Structure formats: structure tokens, C-alpha cells
Amino acid sequence: MFKKILIANRGEIACRVIKSARKMGIATVAVYSDADRDAVHVEMADEAVHIGPAAASESYLVPEKIIAACKETGAEAVHPGYGFLSERASFCEELEKQGIIFIGPKPRAIIAMGDKIESKKFANEAKVSTVPGSPDVIIDVAHAERIAGEIGYPVMIKASAGGGGKGMRIAWNKAEVRDGFERATSEARNSFGDDRIFIEKFIVDPRHIEIQVLADSFGNCIYLGERECSVQRRNQKVVEEAPSPFLDEATRKAMGEQAVALSKAVDYQSAGTVEFIVDKDRNFYFLEMNTRLQVEHPVTELITGIDLVEQMIRIAAGEKLAIKQNEVKLNGWAVESRLYAEDPYRNFLPSIGRLTRYRPPLEGPVGKAVIRNDTGVTEGSEISMFYDPMVAKLCTWAPTRLEAVDAMADALDNFVVDGIEHNIPFLAALMQHPRWREGRLSTAFIAEEFPDGFQPISPTVDDLDVLAAIGLSAELVRKERLDRLGDRLRPHSGRIHAEWEVRIGDDYVPVIIRSSAAKPPVKLELSLRGGDFVTVRSDWRPGEAVWDGYVNERPVKAQLRPVSNGMRIDWKGMSVIAHPMQKHVAALEKLMPVKIPPDTSKLLLCPMPGLLVSVNVSAGQEVKAGETLAIVEAMKMENVLRAERDLTVSVINAKQGDSLAVDAVIMEFD
Template structure:
């Protein structure tokens, strides 16, 4: 077994590998960019080496720097995690050349599966069922268009070197093919350095089911059952589970055999995942093989009781697989939710910023949190905006769903937009809870998943007001303790008045509406009134924002976090963001340009779609910005004229930068 390994990655996967290595007595070396100097994986590792600037192409993707770090620290092996260089055959070959063990498959397997088109040829020869489509080398747009027309719409354009949902475009009609092909190729060259694509028939209500396989250097290959990853947005997984709902033993055995045949066809070693598109009737087709550990591997660990990173380390050191196929068993059901810094209501637009408050649910035998960040850390624009993976387990799916809902209700994040409430609605959605699964679930359940804003309930405003009053009292007491006369009645915030009841009004803004809470001071409590409806309130608030609430004798727990003029209220499984309004301030909460012509985050301009001087209709695409690994199309906010672009293709832009000089047509 190795004495020391280097982890050529960052974030939660680096932390995850460190956890297993430490349990096994193996020392770890982290690598980090300048942006990650204070990152959690750097703090956890035994050693850490700076490898370059923030941009991944100048740090985490530079093979020579990572090899040098391994040699400098005496690491015997490199774990690539997932993403970055994990499926890069040049990196694997460089490790081999320098006598460093690559904790993953051999170069030949990465090469064979690195191209989707070549992989499909191999799978066809191995008898693995394939989706109908074009997997050839001819890449002329007109020829690909012709092939798509022959296959029949809808079709899916996929980057041959792609993965992680990048470089994929759904084409529903012939006239859209050329534009979407160009967009797909742009993303493919940016993400993978290769714009080769294939075109496949799009299965209209598909399930995405993948099989975890493991091979060793002694010729043994097993499958560790399946994961259902059907719930996706932008072709990226959101909720994963194991085992797949509705999976029969016969179908599991057939898919498992196909996955093992696929792995054996390329001489696979280590952890890998064979991904299938499955029809509702039970038929399935090979989609791709990921030659690495998957983001969603924890659900497999939870139902098998195994540590897949430990298996990776043992296999890479030359050991045989710890178990044979007949020894592997499924126990219970597990779900994984990806907690992202993103705004689902704005098309899942990524969010950046400091994690002002971060309180995940308590971990237990039923709840696990894999994360690369802690409170006070930054979600950077340079990398994937994942905050954590929340994994739950129980003896059956219904109980696991209940566990997930409770764990999500207990999750507290302040400082960045996040998808926790969306995930709660998704978990509770009748289609998901009833296992009516396919990759279009989010789109077809939009009405349930993206409900209209129902406003803010009186109870939420009462909780916010109570927290405000308790916080004021606590601050007053702290100030008093720093004075020479701490017991002076002038320090008190109890609202005492001679022959009168003290009254005041607290104002909170939700969306664009101001809400007034009238406060009357009572002995040891407050009378809170909203539009004539009142309750008697008292409670206790600690420094972490945990609030014990009592409203007219009814008790509950809540959390209220004050940050940058806002009050984040967490209660009864939901979260509300309120602005604390100063009634003496008339300037509002700031402004900004209307119409969506500002950069939503730091990024790079990759295409100017409209021409300067062009007259366009509302919603017409103007330019395309690449930010946080995704393309964002900036559209016209109204009918008007594009006067000028303030940036050119290739220019980097800052958050909030004005991108287009646009003149709306007078009504």
C-alpha cells in the first residue's frame, strides 16, 4: 500500500479522498491554485503545493506542474478525483513515464472510452446495445445535418470527448440544427479542446441509469449495482439514487452483464461507470463510460456498505478486488442531492460570494455531507459552484425520501443563492416521489417546481421581528458590560415608559412589498401586530441565529441570520429573505441597469450574435457569455437597436459589467 498520495483535484472530492486516506494511514498532498490558498482541501491535507493562478488551465490542468508537485513531495501515486485531468490520457501517460501510480484505469482504457464515437464502435463489437445514430468521423456541418434528418428528430448532438453534461444540444426540428451544432462545437472546444461530435436519436422519455463497475489488475471485474440519475437540468444530474426504482432482478443482471462486458472489452482497471439510456419498457442502450469515480458514488457506498475510494487505492496498489460478485449485496435505499450555489428561478444561474452562514444537517448513520467548503469560505467564479453533496440512507425508498426532506429542511446557507428549497420541492414532487422518472421530469413538472411567489406569511414576519428585538437587547447588554456602570437603566431595551406603553414599527421588505410589524413592549415579551392581527411573542436567540420562538403560547424553532441589511429566516422547512428597511432612508436598496444587459457574473465573451446597428425584437440573442463552465445568452430586453458592444469576443468581463449599448424602441 502507498505511504503518500497526491490528489490532483480540489473541493469536495479532494476532501473525500483525504478522509479515506487518513483512515487508512496514508499521507496526502493537496495541490491548489492561488484562488484556493485557504480552501478546505488545503487545510485538511498533510502537505499542499501551489501550482498556479486561479484559472484551471494555468493550474489544475497543467500536467507538468502536478507531476512536479508529486515528485517534490515524494508522493507514490496520484488520485485524479473527477473532472480536470481524471480522464486525460496524456496525464495518465505522464504518471506512467515518471514512475508514479495513476489511481485509475490504464492509458489504453481512457483512450478507448475518451471518444464517444470510438467507444460506441468498441461496444458494438462487444455486443453492448447502442442508441441509433451517427458515430462517424465526417464532421462537415451539412453532412451532420443530413445524418440528423435521416435519423429523425428529435436528435441529440454530443461532444465526442464530452462529459458532465457539457457539449450537448437537443435539436427538435431540422431548421435549428446548424445553429445548435455551432453552439455545441463552441462549448466542446472550450471544455475539451476537441469539437468532434456525434448525433443520436433522442429517446423521448428516457431514464438515465448507470452501472458502477470495478476491475483489478488480476482480470477480475464486478458491478456494484445501479444508480438512477434521471433527474437532470441542463443535462447535469441533480438528484441521484440507488438502487433504481422499479428495477427487476432480471433487468439488473442484464445491465450489469452489459457493463462488465464493456469494462472487459477495454481491459478496465479501477472504478468506472457505464452509463445507459433506458426506455420505459425496460430496453436500454449504451451511452458512454466514465473512466473515473463519479460525483454520485456515495449512494452506491451507502447501499453496499463499501468505501469505493479505499477500493481504488487497494486496486491501484496491486491488490485483488476485496469481494467477488456473489458477495455483493444491496441494503436499503440512498439518495444524493447536489447543493449548488445557483438560483433555480433564474435558469439555475450560478451564484458567487462568501458563505456568511453555513450550517449543514448533523451527520449520522442516515445522513452524510460531502463538502469542500466551510462557513467563511468563498464560492469562486473560477470553478464549479457546488457547495456540498447531501446523501441520505434508510431501509426503503419512502423512508429515504422522508430523510432527505428533513435533512434539506435542516440545511442553512446564507451568502449565495442556492437550490435547497428547489431540491425540497423536487423531492416532494408527486412525480419524483412516485418514481415516475425520466430526464425531462424537471421540465414537465415546472408548475410544481417553480410556483408563483405566494408572498410572506405573518408568522415569518413575526419571527423576523422577534429575532430583531432579541438581537437588539443582546447587543445593548454587550455594550453595557463594556461600560463602568453596566447596571444603569439607561442601557435597557425593555421599552419602559412612565404611565405609557412603548411602541414602534419594524419594516421588512419581501420582493417589492414592504410589511410593517407594529411592536408594543410588554413585561418580558412583545405584542406584535400586522394589519390588526396580533400575537404575544417571546423567545431566546443565540449567537448562531438559532431562535426558540413562542407566539401566543405556541413554540417552535427557527433560525434568523442577519447579513448585509437582510434577514434570512429559516422555519418549517422553508427559507425567506427579507430586507430590513430603515424608514428614514428614502434611497431604496440601490438600482442598476434594467433589461438584463449586465454580466450576471465574471466571465468571457465568446460570441457576438447580433450586429452593431441591428434592429432586434424583444428576446433576440445579442451575445453569449461563458461563465462558470456554462454559456449564458444575453437577450434584448425589448424591441430596439443594438447601438454598440462594449466588449469583443475573448474579452473578460466583471460581475455587473455593462455589455451592450442598447436603445429601446419608443412605445
């Protein structure tokens, strides 16, 4: 077994590999760029080596720097994680020349499966069912249009070396093929240094289901069940689960056997994933093989009890696979939510900044469930524009699917992140969505259920009552503290008035207090909207981010953040501002005029921090609705800004190459 390994990666996956290596008694070496000097993975490792500037192309993507770090520290092997150099065969070959072991498959398998065009040819030879499409690289736009026409719309335009949803576009007509080809080519070139594109038939309403395989160098290969990865946005997975709520045992077995056949055909050695798309009739088609550890591997670990990173290390060290196919048992259900630094209320645009508060839920058993959080950040960490926007992978396991989903909902309500925008509100809302809870999924799920983007869930009347009770209890605790502080801050009578109203949006919830013990632990008896009196209990204190208590004996966890004269409350995908006030104050407030927000309809504002890749119009130009105005790149993704209506450009305020902040004015219109 190895004595020391180097992790050629960063963030949560580097931390994940270090944990398994530490458990096995193996010393670890981290590498880091300028941007990651104070990163968690650097602190966790036994040693750390600086490898260059923040840009990945000058640090994490430079094989020579990784090899030099191995020689400097005496690392015998390299675990690549995922992304970066994990699927670059030339890197593996150079490691072999230097006598360093690559913890992953051999170069031949990476070449065969890492290229989507070549992998499809191998799949056909191994009698794995495949999607109809072009077997060759697309040369130019005209070639793309011809092939798409021959296959029949809709088609998927894909980067041959792609991954993570980058370099992929769906086209429903010739115009979208032209635009999609250009965007996919550009993203592929920038992300992978390889702009080869191919086209295949797009299966309408498919499920994305993948099979995890393990194979050693002695010809042994097994599959560890499947993962359902159908909840995606812009071809990027958002929520995964294992097993799939859709597969039956016969389909699972057939998919697993085909995944093993393909792995054996390329002499695969390590952990790998064979991805399929599955139609409504459970017909499945090979999509690609990822010759590395997948982001979503924790859900497989949770239902099988098998540490995939440990198995990768043992296989690379020349050990024989100790697990047989008939020993693989799927136990319970696991769900993974990817926490991204992105703004769900602004079409999920990337967000950067420093984590001023980062309080994930505690890991370990919680009732019947188990919570796991794979992360590479801590409070004070910086989310940089140079790397992927993933902050953490929150996982829950439970005996049944709905129990795992409910555990995830509670864990998300208990996950506090401040300093950046993030997608926890969207994930929390998703856990309440009837279609998700019923398991009626497809890769079009988000586009179909949130066609106009995501907005906070609108509270029902019952929800408003719970939110009002939380908001009022927090206000009474605050007032009780002021009473104890007394004249040191300001005079306070200490008297709790009986009649209140809590404004939430345009709703005023009348509340009558019968009895109160406002000093934590708080216990109140309230009547909401003139109904029966209910009890509200909580140990919450001012400054705490999570209100954990009971409303009418219903357990509730909600996040509280103080705002002017109230509290912002985030709960199960709802985000509201609660303003508790005495009844006479509410009567006066209802007479106040409503403030009208400023008009920004004549401005093109930068929707995220990023690099202005291009300005596609000029001053004085007349533009039609839908035409491209500018392109902004952030976190390795290009975002096309289009005209929402016919207009005339009056002033261009930014130029190509500018680094822009959120809401920076790019151009003005007449």
C-alpha cells in the same frame, strides 16, 4: 500498499480521497493553483505543492507539473479524482513511463471508453444495447444537418470527450442543429481541448440510470447496483439517489451484467460507471462509460457500505478484489443533493464570491437517518470563476426512500450559506415536489415542472401561519433583548402588546398573544387568524442562522436573516420576508403607497459575473426576438443572451474580452 499518493485534483473530491487515504494509513500530497493557496484540501493533505496560475489550463491540466510534484515529494501513485486529467490516457501513459502508478484504469480502457464514439463501437461488440446514432465524427454543420435528418428528430449533439453536461445540446429541428453544433463545438474545445462532435437519437422522457462497477487486474468484475440520476438541468445532474425507484430486480440484474460484460471487454481495472438511458418500458440503452470515480459515488457507498476510493487504491496497488457479486447487498436508500454556486432565481446563473457564512448540518446519525456532506470549502473560502461551481454534496441515508427524502429536506433547511447565491432554495423545494416524492422522474423533470424557471414556493395559508409564528417569536426575542439592554441603547418599555399583524408579501396574518416568555427558550401561546391558541417554542437567539423549534408541536427548522424591520425566512423551498408589527402600525402601513421598481427593459444586463466572449450585434442594428445579442462565459459554460422582443440597439457599452460584474450594462436599446 502505497506509502504516499498524490491527488491531482482540488475541492471536495481531493478532500474525499484524502479521507480514505488517511484511514488506510497512506500519506497524501495535494497540488494547488494560485486561487487555491488557502483551500481546504491543501490544509488536509500531509504535503502540498504549488503548480501554477489559477486557470486550470496552466495548473491542474498540465501533466508535467503533476509528474514533477510526484518526483519532488516521492509520491508513488496519483489519484485523479474526476474531471481535469482523470480520463486523459496520455497522462496515464506518461505516469507509467515515470514509474508512477495511476489509481484508475489502464490507458487502453480510457481510450476505448473515454471517447463516446469509440465506446459505442465496443458496446456493440460486447452486445450491450445502444442508442441509434451516428458512428462517426461530425465534420461540419452541413454534415450535422444531414445526419440529424437521417436519424430523425429530436437528436442529441454531444462532445465526444465531453462530461458534466458540457458540449451537449438537444435539437428538435434543423435550426437548432446549426446553433447546437456551434455551441457544443465551442464548449468542447474550451472545456476539453477536443471539439469532436457526434449525434445520436434523443430518447424522449428517459431516465438516466447508471451502474457502478469494480474490477481488478485478475479478471474479477462486479456491479454495485445502480444510481438514478434523472433530475438534471442543462444535462448536469442535480440530485441522485440509490437505488432507483423505477428498476425491478430483473432489469437491475440485466443492466449490471451488461455493465460487467462491457468492462471485461476493455479489460477494465478500477471503479467505473456504465451509464444507461431507460425508457418508460424499462428498455435500456448504453450511453457512455465514465472511467473514473463519479461525483455521485457517495450514494452507492451509503447503501453498500463499500468505500469506493479505498477499493480503487487497493486495485491500483495490485490487490485482488475481496468482494464477490453475491456479497453485494443494497441496504436502505440514499439521496445526494449537489449544492452549486448559482442563482436559482436568475435561471441558475453562476455566482462567485466569498463564503461569509458556511454552516453545513452536522454529519452522522440523526434519528433513523445518516447525514454526510462531502465538501472542499469552509467559512471564508472563495468560490472562483475559474472552476466548477459545486460547493458541496449533501447526502442522506435512511431505511426507506421517503425517510431519506425527508431527512434531506431537514438537512437542507439546516444548511446555512451566505456570501454567494446558491441553489439550496431550489433543492429544498424539490424535496417537497409531489412528482419527485413519488419517484415519477425523467431527465426532462426540471424543464417540465419549472418551465419558466424557479421561483420560491408560494406558501399555503397553513404555511403562512407557521412563518408568521416564527417571525413574531423572533421579533419578541429581539425586543426582550432590547429590554434587558435598557437605556444603554435606547428606551424600551418591555411591554409585549397582545395584538399584532405579521406582513408576509401581500398577506397580513393577525395574531393575538395570550401568554409569552420571550427570553430564550421562548414559549408563546398565539392565536393566528382568530383560531385556536397554539404553542410556539424555540431556543433561538438573535444572530443564530437557524430557528429550530416547534409550532403547535410541529418540529420546524428554518433559516432566519435580519432585514429592515423584519426577518427573511427560508423554509422548505419558501423564501419570505416577515414583518411583525403591532396592530395599529399595520393599519397605518396599509395606507402607504407601493414603490414601483425602475424600468430596465431597455437595457441588456449581464446576468452573472463572467467573460464577454462575443458581442453579436452593432449599434443601430434592428434585432428580431430570439436573435443572439451576446455570449457570456462563466465557470466553463457559455451563456447565450438573446433578444426577448424586436428591438433596435442604440449603444454598445462593453466589448469582447471584458470581465463583467452582475448587472453590468452590456448594451442599450431604443
